[in-house]
Structure formats: C-alpha cells, structure tokens
Amino acid sequence: MDDLLQEFIAETRETLEAISGEIIGWEAAPDDRARLDAIFRFVHTIKGSCGFLDLPRLTRLSHAAEDALSAVRDGRRAPDARLVTAILAIIDRIGEVVEAIDAGAALDDSGEDMLIAALDGAPPPGLIAIVDAADVVAPDHNAPAFRAAKRTVRLSVDLLDDMMSGVSDMVLARNQLARGLREQGDPRLEAMLERLTMTVDNLRDTVTRTRMQRIEMLFAPLPRLVRDVAAVVGKQVSLTIEGGDVELDREMIELLRDPLVHLVRNAIDHGIETMEARHAAGKPSAGVLKVSARQAGNLILIEIADDGAGIDTDRLVAKIGREQPHRQRQLAQLSDHDRAALVFEPGLSSRDEATSVSGRGVGMDVVKANVEQTGGRIQLLNRPGQGLTVSLEVPLTLAILNAVMVNAAGSRFALSRQVVEEIVAVDQSQVRVDRFGSSAMVVVRGQRLPLVNLERLLGRPESERLRLLAVVSVRAGRYALALDDVTDTQELVVKPAAPAVMRVGIFAGQMLPDDGQPLLLLDVAGIAERAGLSFEAVSEKAVEATAVEPVRALLFDDVDGVRRMIPADAVDRIERVGTTHVNLAAGTLWLTSDGRSVPVYDGAGAHRAEDVTTVLRLQLDDRELAYPVRTAIEIVPLPDELTPADAGAASGVALVDGRPVELLDPLRLLEAMGAAVGGERPLCLLHGGEGPWMEVFLRPTIEAAGYRAVRQLAPGEQARVALAMADDADPPVGTVIRLGRARGEGVYRYDRAALVAALQEMRA
Amino acid sequence: MSGESLHLVAHVGGCGVLIETARVDSVVDVDVLVPVPGTAPAVLGLAAMRSRVATVIDARRVLGLAPGAAPAPGPNARTRAVVTAVDGHLYAIAVDTLEDVARFEIEPMPAGLSAMSQVARGVAEGEGETLLALDLDRLIAAIDGPVNAKLTPGDANTSAPTNG
Structure with a gap:
C-alpha cells in the first residue's frame, strides 16, 4: 500500500505540473472545451485513485469539483469566473494535501467546506477571496519544507529505450567479435570474451527488467478497492485474482491502472445485483468477481468477470434512442454483440444517477480509449442475467519471448x-x-x-x-x-x-x-x-462443459484382433515402427527408438518382431512402454458407465457404439513390464579408468543394444559383458569386449556398428 | 513555409525530391532485405540498422512513379535509403540517387495537383527542374495506397454510427 501511495503522490504531482498550464488557459478562455475536458479528467482520476487509497478528504474535494465540472460539460452551468476560481482553489488544495501526505505532515482541513460551498456559487465573492488567501498563499511558503525525499526515480521512457537499444547494439557487436575470435582460436581471448558475454547478458537482463513489472502491482489494490466499493453500495462481493506473476511493461501497467479500477468499480456498482435481487434470481448472496491475467502468445489477456446482471441492452438501446432519435433505425439493426458495445459510446451511463462510486459515464469510453492507446483491444462477453466478462487484450510491447525460429x-x-x-x-x-x-x-x-x-x-x-x-x-x-x-x-x-x-x-x-x-x-x-x-x-x-470434462480414450484394434481402448492421456504418441527397430532380447521384445530401448508389451500376443508394426508409446514419469496395436481407430469420450473387470491389463468394460470394449489400465501395463525392465535387462560394466569417458560416449549405444550400463556392480549383480580398454592392465573377469584406441586393436572405440554387433553377439 | 531550410536532394524514379534534413536520422545502404509477405507493394521489407529494425519503403511506389527496375530484395541489391522515424517506428525510404544537401525555400504546391499534395509539402526550384518537398508523415501514411481511398468498407460501417 505504501508503494501505491508513493506512486499516487508522484503521479499527481506530475499531472498537477502538466495541468497547471491548462488551468491557466481555462481561466483565460472558460469556453475552451478541450481544456475543460483535461481538467475534468484530472479530477476524475484523482477521485478514482484516492477512493481506493482511502483518502477521504481528497475524495470529497475531487468529487465536488467533478460535479461542478460535469454540470459545465453538460451545459447546465456556464463557466463563469467565480466557478473557475473555485475550481482552481480546489485543485490547489489537492496539491497541498498531496504534499502534506507525502511529508507525513498534518494539514488543517478548515476552509475545505467553504471551498466546496464556493463551487455552488452561494457565498459572496468576498468570502472566496478570503478562502483563497488563507489556503493558497499560506501553504505555499511551507510547500518546499513538506517535500520528503523520493525513494524512486522517475525516468523518461525514451532514456530507457536508448539504454535498451545500446545494450542490443552491444550484444550484436559481441556476437561479431565472438565469430571473429573463434576463427583465431586463441583460448586466452576466448576466456576474456566469455566474461564479456556474461556481463553483457546480465546487463541486458537488468535493463530489460527496468521496464518490466509483475502485474501484481496492478492487482494489489484490488482487494481493498472491492471491499470499500462493495461496502458503499451495500453488496457482498468475493474477489479472486489469478495470474499476478505475468510480467508487463511498466508503461503498460501505468496505462492499465485507471481502466482496471473503472472496470472493477463498474462490475460492483452496475454489474453485481443487490442481495435481494440475487436471491430472487437464485444466485448466492455474494457476487463473484474474478480478475485474471495471462499471457496468450504475444498478448496479455486481462479478464474482469462478474456473475451479475450483465448489460441490459434493451434499456441501453432505449436510452440512446431517446437521446438521439435520429439513430433509432440504425439501433434497431444492431446485433446483440453490437448492442452491448454501445456502452463504449462517449457520454453514456447506463445509470441515470451518478454515484460516488462509478461516476457518470466517463467510464467505458475512457476505458476503451486508454486500452486502445496501448495498442490493445477491449471485448465484452455479455450474458444477460448471468454476468459480464470484459477482456482487455494488450500487446506485449517489450516482452522477451522464447521464440521458435521456423521457415x-x-x-x-x-x-x-x-x-x-x-x-x-x-x-x-x-x-x-x-x-x-x-x-x-x-x-x-x-x-x-x-x-x-x-x-x-x-x-x-x-x-x-x-x-x-x-x-x-x-x-x-x-x-x-x-x-x-x-x-x-x-x-x-x-x-x-x-x-x-x-x-x-x-x-x-x-x-x-x-x-x-x-x-x-x-x-x-x-x-x-x-x-x-x-x-x-x-x-x-x-465453457459449459468444463465441470464435466469427459476423460478421452483412444480406441484401437489390438494385435489379437480385439477392440480395446486406453485413456488417451497415457498415450504419448502413436508410432509406426519398422521391424528392424524391434529386437528380441532376454525373452522380451525391445523397440529401439531415438537411441533408447523401450520394452514392448507382449500380453496381447505380440511375440515376434514381425507382429509389431504400430505401437502406442506410453509414458508415465520416466517409465516407458510400447504397446503394439494393429490399428488406432479414434479418440472417443470415455463412457460414464464402466463395469469393473479384472482380466489381464483391463480395468473395466464400457459400451462403445453398442459393443463392449475393454479399457486398459496403463498403470497395470507398466507394472506388468516393470519386472522385465528392471531385472531382465543385462548389465554392461564399464571397467577401468576410462569408465567416465565410456559413460559419456558409449552409454546411448550400449543401452540401445538392450543393456543397462553401470560403472560399478552392486553386491550380487553380475555383468553379462564388460567393456575395457585394450591396454587395460587389469581387465575384469568374465566376458570382456576390448576397446582399441586405434583401428586394428580390439573393437575400435569409435566404431559404433562394430560395438553394437559385439554387444548383441554377447547377449544372444 | 517561411525562410529556407536544409534539405536532402534525391531522385526517385526520375523525379527530384527534397527531404528535410531535420527529419533524417541517417543515410544508409541497405544490402540485406527481409521480405514481409502480404504487405502493400511499397513495403520492400525489413532491414537491420544496427540494433534497430527499419521498414524499407519504395518511394517510387508510394509516389505512383514508374516502378522501373525495382531493386530485387536480396543480398546483392544495395539500395540507398534515407532513414527517418515516424510515430516511433523507423523507416528507410529507398531512393535511386542522393545528390546534395542544400537550403531551399519551399513554395506551395501549384493548384490542381491535389494528388501530389497528398504526400508533398510543396515544391522548390532546383537546377533546371522542380523538386517535390516530401511530407514524410503523409508519405508513410500513404503506403497502403492513395490516401483518400484508405477507408475500407468495414471501417466505413463502424465509424458511421459514432459520427451520427
């Protein structure tokens, strides 16, 4: 909360500086609509921010000023000099209060009532002047003293961008240098380059981080905001937040802050119904508000979903039709989706009364403009009577992506x-x-x-x-x-x-x-x-089916001609295999694939290598199994009705297309093979001082040949074969394959084919 | 248009053009172009300017001049280009030749040449020819084709109601 307050202060200070010109301009030309709008947005933002930071004095001041300005915007009131003075006095006062908060100093609140009353034009002009003098002049002397030391530095984004591109230049130069040095092959220079590389990489990370921030920053004030807003409007709301660890460009976070606050307020004030209405609609008394963020490819998706009444599009259309009769015909032709999107029209509020919570229609059009300013999109999913989901899709402007380069x-x-x-x-x-x-x-x-x-x-x-x-x-x-x-x-x-x-x-x-x-x-x-x-x-x-997501099963014809199925999630992939990849070793068929051997399940009658043409590759944790099938048919939802059965590897029988089909239990399959994998795989001992080298270079070859490679035998274990260098003075006992360092002595150690042949000969 | 200002003098498709030096980031020879499929023909591709990526624009296309022998995107086609930034994006505007830097006073476009004024700020007198002073912002905005034909039917539908 402290950080947020600090940010609010810094931001307000900045905006005040920026807006001072507008205020002076407005004083000179009270009819200038653009200036009026800028000032209005300023007080509106202040009102929004201090509402959730719990700054009641600022809320009161900004709300009063907003009311008056709104009347001017609607043409209900002329912007006379007295009003301008009163507004300026309030804005000055806001500045003082902000400085006082920052310095932790107390500021007398006397006179604020008068400032607010001055807006209504009630008091005589003389009094306003007195108020002005008392509240503006006096604190001006104190203002510098109030300023506390800032704990953060606000940098221009341009400066950060320059830094970023400087670092990127450096990375490119580093790469060129690396290529050049590699040609020279000087190990000393390469070591230096290595250090440079590390430093540059660290620097790049740091610089990138200066612009990235977890979206948590944006979500942190929401619980408090929801509680307060719900209390004001007398509703119960339970909030869930998801995905706070998504990272976003800081600039983007700043831009999204106001829209998010608006949307959350709207959801509680307009979306979620009163408790009575919810009971009448058969909903639980507490409304559900869900705010989530996730990265979807190159977008960040922020969703604000409530389970309230949704947008009453009929009323919306009727209201716009009343106000702008010439659009009646066009309104009548809109689709449901477009009718809901009418909430984005400027100057519209679906409420007829403004409340201290949601304001008066400055909401959605401003939200949309802000989101579009980020290059993003805003979308509505309106389910009348069931709720509204607002999705903000904002682009990743500065993300680091793990990119797959493709042609x-x-x-x-x-x-x-x-x-x-x-x-x-x-x-x-x-x-x-x-x-x-x-x-x-x-x-x-x-x-x-x-x-x-x-x-x-x-x-x-x-x-x-x-x-x-x-x-x-x-x-x-x-x-x-x-x-x-x-x-x-x-x-x-x-x-x-x-x-x-x-x-x-x-x-x-x-x-x-x-x-x-x-x-x-x-x-x-x-x-x-x-x-x-x-x-x-x-x-x-x-969406409707999420609660009862069916388990899917793969239907297939087994090698014995019986139709069976297996939970689809257990199947890593379906693979066609050539018979040369399947070998019989130690009474079990082995499938060689990607340099590893995987046992082939033989319970359904695949005993010869020729029987295996297509296999289902099952994988659970690090256990693997190839299940031979005749043909894979299709993926079907697993029927709810499952008759337990206990025959072989089947765990039940279900009806598929009117035929009973066995459902295989992948755990049982793996269990059945477990013994074979552990016990029957012959050991190959990597002997002598060259053991580590063998392990690195030969292990894949050895395992592909159906062995388990070890560098030391456990007590009671016996190696089928041992590998030792031809010049090993202390060869192990038993069957030994001697590896030569050059061609001609024993099996040349880099001759893979010869080694595989020798290993297979020993195993047979 | 008061007073003279510094301009680059270049030729594009046989026409003399002026580019304000204040807007010019640098002048480069683009040698490697990465094509961008699906874009307007005026987009030749992307090129790296040190650590930044520039979009290379064929000025002849945008100006509606004879495409002539378009430089083939590839390793051997060196294209001289003027680099400028518009709305935070870097563009390299390919020109045929680049001759000079000089001060020019820009005069308003003669009446009746509205098509040209879509991309030009005015004209100036060069050595025996009239030079067209390019408006880089509008030139970039015109990449997709003639400026006044930019609204697609879809845009027209959505924007009409809000104006009404």
Whole structure:
C-alpha cells in the first residue's frame, strides 16, 4: 500500500505540473472545451485513485469539483469566473494535501467546506477571496519544507529505450567479435570474451527488467478497492485474482491502472445485483468477481468477470434512442454483440444517477480509449442475467519471448514458444490432408485439426509436400500450421512493427536475433482469423462443459484382433515402427527408438518382431512402454458407465457404439513390464579408468543394444559383458569386449556398428 | 513555409525530391532485405540498422512513379535509403540517387495537383527542374495506397454510427 501511495503522490504531482498550464488557459478562455475536458479528467482520476487509497478528504474535494465540472460539460452551468476560481482553489488544495501526505505532515482541513460551498456559487465573492488567501498563499511558503525525499526515480521512457537499444547494439557487436575470435582460436581471448558475454547478458537482463513489472502491482489494490466499493453500495462481493506473476511493461501497467479500477468499480456498482435481487434470481448472496491475467502468445489477456446482471441492452438501446432519435433505425439493426458495445459510446451511463462510486459515464469510453492507446483491444462477453466478462487484450510491447525460429512460405519467421503445443514431423504415408473448398484439415494423432498453410494464406503457389506441422493454440482452439523447417530457438525481445507491416494481420511484432537479420513474429490468432477459422461455437460449448470434462480414450484394434481402448492421456504418441527397430532380447521384445530401448508389451500376443508394426508409446514419469496395436481407430469420450473387470491389463468394460470394449489400465501395463525392465535387462560394466569417458560416449549405444550400463556392480549383480580398454592392465573377469584406441586393436572405440554387433553377439 | 531550410536532394524514379534534413536520422545502404509477405507493394521489407529494425519503403511506389527496375530484395541489391522515424517506428525510404544537401525555400504546391499534395509539402526550384518537398508523415501514411481511398468498407460501417 505504501508503494501505491508513493506512486499516487508522484503521479499527481506530475499531472498537477502538466495541468497547471491548462488551468491557466481555462481561466483565460472558460469556453475552451478541450481544456475543460483535461481538467475534468484530472479530477476524475484523482477521485478514482484516492477512493481506493482511502483518502477521504481528497475524495470529497475531487468529487465536488467533478460535479461542478460535469454540470459545465453538460451545459447546465456556464463557466463563469467565480466557478473557475473555485475550481482552481480546489485543485490547489489537492496539491497541498498531496504534499502534506507525502511529508507525513498534518494539514488543517478548515476552509475545505467553504471551498466546496464556493463551487455552488452561494457565498459572496468576498468570502472566496478570503478562502483563497488563507489556503493558497499560506501553504505555499511551507510547500518546499513538506517535500520528503523520493525513494524512486522517475525516468523518461525514451532514456530507457536508448539504454535498451545500446545494450542490443552491444550484444550484436559481441556476437561479431565472438565469430571473429573463434576463427583465431586463441583460448586466452576466448576466456576474456566469455566474461564479456556474461556481463553483457546480465546487463541486458537488468535493463530489460527496468521496464518490466509483475502485474501484481496492478492487482494489489484490488482487494481493498472491492471491499470499500462493495461496502458503499451495500453488496457482498468475493474477489479472486489469478495470474499476478505475468510480467508487463511498466508503461503498460501505468496505462492499465485507471481502466482496471473503472472496470472493477463498474462490475460492483452496475454489474453485481443487490442481495435481494440475487436471491430472487437464485444466485448466492455474494457476487463473484474474478480478475485474471495471462499471457496468450504475444498478448496479455486481462479478464474482469462478474456473475451479475450483465448489460441490459434493451434499456441501453432505449436510452440512446431517446437521446438521439435520429439513430433509432440504425439501433434497431444492431446485433446483440453490437448492442452491448454501445456502452463504449462517449457520454453514456447506463445509470441515470451518478454515484460516488462509478461516476457518470466517463467510464467505458475512457476505458476503451486508454486500452486502445496501448495498442490493445477491449471485448465484452455479455450474458444477460448471468454476468459480464470484459477482456482487455494488450500487446506485449517489450516482452522477451522464447521464440521458435521456423521457415515457412519461403521466409524465416518466429513463433512464440508458448503457443506451440508441439511440432510434428510429417510422415507422408501417415498424414492425410482433406480439403473442403478453401479449408483443409489434417489428422494429427487421431485428432482432426484445421490446417493452415501460409503460402495459401498469402495467395502464393502452395508446395505439395507437407514436411512439418506446428500444432498451435489460440484462445479458443488449436490448429496446425504447415512449416518447412524449424531452425532454432532464441530468447528475443519483441517490438511492435510498423503499421504497414502490422496491417497484414498475421504478424505480432519484429525481432532482431543474434545474426542481425530482422525476424517477424507470427501472430497465430491473426493467422487463424485471416484463414477464416472460427472456434466460437466450440469454445462456448467448452465453457459449459468444463465441470464435466469427459476423460478421452483412444480406441484401437489390438494385435489379437480385439477392440480395446486406453485413456488417451497415457498415450504419448502413436508410432509406426519398422521391424528392424524391434529386437528380441532376454525373452522380451525391445523397440529401439531415438537411441533408447523401450520394452514392448507382449500380453496381447505380440511375440515376434514381425507382429509389431504400430505401437502406442506410453509414458508415465520416466517409465516407458510400447504397446503394439494393429490399428488406432479414434479418440472417443470415455463412457460414464464402466463395469469393473479384472482380466489381464483391463480395468473395466464400457459400451462403445453398442459393443463392449475393454479399457486398459496403463498403470497395470507398466507394472506388468516393470519386472522385465528392471531385472531382465543385462548389465554392461564399464571397467577401468576410462569408465567416465565410456559413460559419456558409449552409454546411448550400449543401452540401445538392450543393456543397462553401470560403472560399478552392486553386491550380487553380475555383468553379462564388460567393456575395457585394450591396454587395460587389469581387465575384469568374465566376458570382456576390448576397446582399441586405434583401428586394428580390439573393437575400435569409435566404431559404433562394430560395438553394437559385439554387444548383441554377447547377449544372444 | 517561411525562410529556407536544409534539405536532402534525391531522385526517385526520375523525379527530384527534397527531404528535410531535420527529419533524417541517417543515410544508409541497405544490402540485406527481409521480405514481409502480404504487405502493400511499397513495403520492400525489413532491414537491420544496427540494433534497430527499419521498414524499407519504395518511394517510387508510394509516389505512383514508374516502378522501373525495382531493386530485387536480396543480398546483392544495395539500395540507398534515407532513414527517418515516424510515430516511433523507423523507416528507410529507398531512393535511386542522393545528390546534395542544400537550403531551399519551399513554395506551395501549384493548384490542381491535389494528388501530389497528398504526400508533398510543396515544391522548390532546383537546377533546371522542380523538386517535390516530401511530407514524410503523409508519405508513410500513404503506403497502403492513395490516401483518400484508405477507408475500407468495414471501417466505413463502424465509424458511421459514432459520427451520427
């Protein structure tokens, strides 16, 4: 709270300085609407901020001034000199109170009533002059003494930007230097460069952090604000906050502070109903307000969701229709969504009376303007009678993103690592692309996904071959993006690109990777939009179904011809295997894949390598199993009705399409194989002083050959085979493969094929 | 338009143009261009200016001059460009040649050339030719095509009600 107060003081001081010109200008020309608006916004902001900082005196002063200014804005009152003087006196007073708060000094509040009364124009002008003299002149002498030492420094963003780009220049220069030095190969210079690299990296982090702040800063005052506002309007509200650890540009946080406060106030004052109304509607007496933040790709998404009455669009339309009769026809044609969006129109309040809480319609249009100033968007999800969700989507202006660098449509682009669920290498025979007019879909791991091809999207000739698919997630769904290649990942700073580039709609910003070639960040949401993908219907269903999210199961035909299923989450992937990758060792089939051996389940009758063509790769923690199947059919929701059964690896039987189907229990499968994995895998002892080297270089090869590599035998363990260097003077007993340091003596230590052959010979 | 001010004299598609030196960040030779698919043809691509990224603009396209032999984006096409910042974004405006820096007095655009005044502040007398003084802000705003045709049908729909 202390930090917030400090910030409020610094901010008010700054605005006061900035606005002093406006005030003087307004005094000279009271009809100047722009100046009036600026002053009005100032007092309105003060009122908003001090409401939740619990500064009742400032609230009272600013509220009074706002009332008077509002009357002038509405044309109910002429801005005569007396009013101007009274407003100025109040603004001066606000400045004094702020300085007093900062210095922790007491400030006599006498005269404030008179200041406020002066606004109504009631007292004779003479009195105003007296008040002026007493309250403005006297504290002026004291003001410098009140100022306490500031604990923070406020820097211009330009200065920080200069620092950022300076550091980025340094990183690029460092990279060039590194390339140059590598050619020279001087280890001493390289060590120095290493130190430079560390320093530069630290500096880059620090400089970036100067502009980043956790969104917690923005959320911290909310509990208090909610409590106070709810107390004023006599409602019960329970607040939940999520995602406070999302990091955001400080500048952005400043810009979002006011909109967020407005939205929360609105939600409590206008959205959530009175307790009686809630009871009548069958809702719990306490309203629920949920404020959350999360990073979705290149956006920060802030949602303010209440379970109140939502926006009464009929009343809204009726009100605007009354005030602006010429729009009746246009209003009548609006969709529900557009009708709700009418709340963003300037000068509108759905309440007819202004309250001390939410004000008078300066709300939503200002909120929208503020959010759009950040380059963001504001969206409403209005569910009449059930609540309103306001989403603020603000761009990551200065985020460091973990970027996946990809090639697509003949150019290099970046994807945010966060939106990429997986990258699937396409096996031509396994992936089928179905086209329906302009849209296409692809089946990835039993799931049909829309397929988006950048070349097609950009109206270029499409390449025939599909090499890689990136499964990317957007807010409401997932789709597959065709890629040519994935080259690298890097942590990169994202900056907004020029408007001409952003207008294409598929880019989220630009980056400069270490090689100094600009890189465009793809906006996966924009791509989905441009490709005409719509997840709306799907997402709404998902919202309703969240409570009873069904477990999904993969349906397949087993090697013995029986149709079975297994919980889909247990299946890491479905893999087609060549028979050469399956070997029999120690009575168990082993699948060699990515340099490791995985046991193959044989309970359903796969005893020969030829039986294994397609496997389900199961993975739980670090235990792995390959389950051979004939064909994988599809993913189905697991039926609610499950008859327990206890036969083999099955844990139950359920009806799928009218047929009873066994449901396999992945834990039992792994358990059944557990003994085989631990006990029957023969040991390979890495003997002698070269053990560590062997472990590093040969272990993958040894394990791929079906052994477990150890450097020391536990008591009672016996090695099937031992590896020792050919020149080892103290070879172990038993079967030994001698490794030579050069070709010709024993098995040459870098001859992988020979080593595998020797190991397999020993195992047979 | 009072008094003279310093301008760069450049040629674009055979036409002489003036660019206020006060707005010029630097003059560079762009050698590597990263294409931006899907943009207006006037956007040649992106180029790195040390640690910053500039959007390279083909001035000929924006001015509606003969595209001529457009520089092929690629490692060998060196394009001379004038770097400027507009609304916080860095742009490199590609020109054919860059000749001189001199003081010029800018005169108003002759009447009847409204199309040109969309991107120019006025004209000045050069050596045997009339030089067009570019308005960089409007030049950048005109990237997507003629300025007066900028409202898309969609924009027109949404903006009409609020004006009413």
